[in-house]
Amino acid sequence: MVLKLYDTLTRPAKPQPFRPIDPKNVRMYVCGPTVYDFAHIGNARPVIVFDVLFRLLRHLYGPEHVTYVRNITDVDDKINARAAERGIPIRQLTEETYANFNADVAALGCLPPTVEPRATEHIVEMKTLIERLVTNEFAYVAEDHVLFNVKKMPDYGRLSKRSLDEMIAGARVEVAPYKRDSTDFVLWKPSKPGEPAWPSPAGIATPGRPGWHIECSAMAWKHLGETFDIHGGGIDLVFPHHENEIAQSRCVFHTPVMANYWMHNGFLQVEGEKMAKSEGNFITTRELLAEWPGEVLRLNMLRTHYRQPIDWTEAGMRESKRTLDHWYELTDDVAPGYLCADMHDAVSDDLNTPKALAALHELRSEAGKGSKGAAAGLKASAHLIGLLQMTTRQWAAWRPKSLAIDKAHVECLIEARNAARKAKNFKEADRIRDELKAMGIELEDKPDGTTIWKVRR
RNA sequence: GGCCACGUGGCGGAGUGGUUACGCAACGGUCUGCAAAACCGUGUACCCCGGUUCAAUUCCGGGCGUGGCCUCCA
Numbered sequence: 001m002v003l004k005l006y007d008t009l010t011r012p013a014k015p016q017p018f019r020p021i022d023p024k025n026v027r028m029y030v031c032g033p034t035v036y037d038f039a040h041i042g043n044a045r046p047v048i049v050f051d052v053l054f055r056l057l058r059h060l061y062g063p064e065h066v067t068y069v070r071n072i073t074d075v076d077d078k079i080n081a082r083a084a085e086r087g088i089p090i091r092q093l094t095e096e097t098y099a100n101f102n103a104d105v106a107a108l109g110c111l112p113p114t115v116e117p118r119a120t121e122h123i124v125e126m127k128t129l130i131e132r133l134v135t136n137e138f139a140y141v142a143e144d145h146v147l148f149n150v151k152k153m154p155d156y157g158r159l160s161k162r163s164l165d166e167m168i169a170g171a172r173v174e175v176a177p178y179k180r181d182s183t184d185f186v187l188w189k190p191s192k193p194g195e196p197a198w199p200s201p202a203g204i205a206t207p208g209r210p211g212w213h214i215e216c217s218a219m220a221w222k223h224l225g226e227t228f229d230i231h232g233g234g235i236d237l238v239f240p241h242h243e244n245e246i247a248q249s250r251c252v253f254h255t256p257v258m259a260n261y262w263m264h265n266g267f268l269q270v271e272g273e274k275m276a277k278s279e280g281n282f283i284t285t286r287e288l289l290a291e292w293p294g295e296v297l298r299l300n301m302l303r304t305h306y307r308q309p310i311d312w313t314e315a316g317m318r319e320s321k322r323t324l325d326h327w328y329e330l331t332d333d334v335a336p337g338y339l340c341a342d343m344h345d346a347v348s349d350d351l352n353t354p355k356a357l358a359a360l361h362e363l364r365s366e367a368g369k370g371s372k373g374a375a376a377g378l379k380a381s382a383h384l385i386g387l388l389q390m391t392t393r394q395w396a397a398w399r400p401k402s403l404a405i406d407k408a409h410v411e412c413l414i415e416a417r418n419a420a421r422k423a424k425n426f427k428e429a430d431r432i433r434d435e436l437k438a439m440g441i442e443l444e445d446k447p448d449g450t451t452i453w454k455v456r457r
Numbered sequence: 458g459g460c461c462a463c464g465u466g467g468c469g470g471a472g473u474g475g476u477u478a479c480g481c482a483a484c485g486g487u488c489u490g491c492a493a494a495a496c497c498g499u500g501u502a503c504c505c506c507g508g509u510u511c512a513a514u515u516c517c518g519g520g521c522g523u524g525g526c527c528u529c530c531a
Contacts, residue, residue: 316481
């Protein structure tokens, strides 16, 4: 089956066949993190989803024929505020946060993007775009700001399906006095002393810094060109961020589109509630990674189609863990075999990972009945979406950080129990089993006489 | 207030104008000193109200519910 993708811009009834501009260089841009704090589990969703797409594109077009750009936003008012709050230099905050982000996404089994550009290293490109927008009268200077004049773009609002009239009517925010129209957005703004600042474009004397949207237009242009294939991100970015990116890029380059496929992942809730610091259910990826292997998070994310809303629950994590336990057990010492066609077709159908997982369950079932080919297929097929990347031994050895288990003590108890079993003192053997169970440890007596243990969740 | 999504069995979650999704849990069985794991087998569904149709969970309209955006939040 050919790859089909759903495009937010055209909103087709069904996902449409993907046709790259250049099959020798398939180009994808995904909005990356603003580096001011640990990534939460909602931030992890697009990272995982688009990693699956990246892997699939590499599979279809060849690893050297796919360029995946995921930016790092390291200039932003939230960053300034947080650095001030913590009393550390901005650069220290962004470097530290970036390092944490990198460690987290690696633990989630995500491949590094081809390019990870930083906003602060693309100020020149941003200024070039801004100058051109001013020259072409899509943007204007007012009180040391450069603003994009939305009225100059007739089809502004197409991505988010909003008309200018609606936006003006529904506006709830006080309009800055220097804006010509309430919907105009900032390309460049003046910096106060102490804020990050660069020499301003468009003849503005006061040093300033870029607005939020222009960085993505600049970095996409620099690394992917004027138009490219896929642009992705969370659904909350549709408006205003992506709408404004489109406006900037298309008006600068006079192109009918910025990207041919706009892909947006759905939102995430936690235990049926929206995730918010005020709700007290704000979960960072880092916290979860202390309690679960990264692949459990990854599988848990992929059990729901990327465009659907997802409810993140502890119960779901347990189920995902259990599934992987089983898969790992069946693929011990198995070399990857053939990619299952159902798997390939499901992932190719707008990343239908839940359906793909059903294909893996099918292989699991066959492998459980003793089929070596199915076990090899299970491994190869799981690899396509970045699962089963550890050895079974590594998987079995994984322990949550919070679990302070005295391994030697456990082994000692198991030995005592086996001695009791040998002496047919089953009462004592069961007492030890219960003792370990109370510690959260479950025993499994293997047919060959050995006993293994695992942590119950 | 405006715009946009989503609502499937106990739970998670695909899909479809008429035919078993799948997984977890549950229950029964095999195995086991007892368990666990594994394997075999079994059950329950499409938010509400209209409409279109021979036929709707699937299409259309309305309602209710949940969520997102309209405030530089994935």
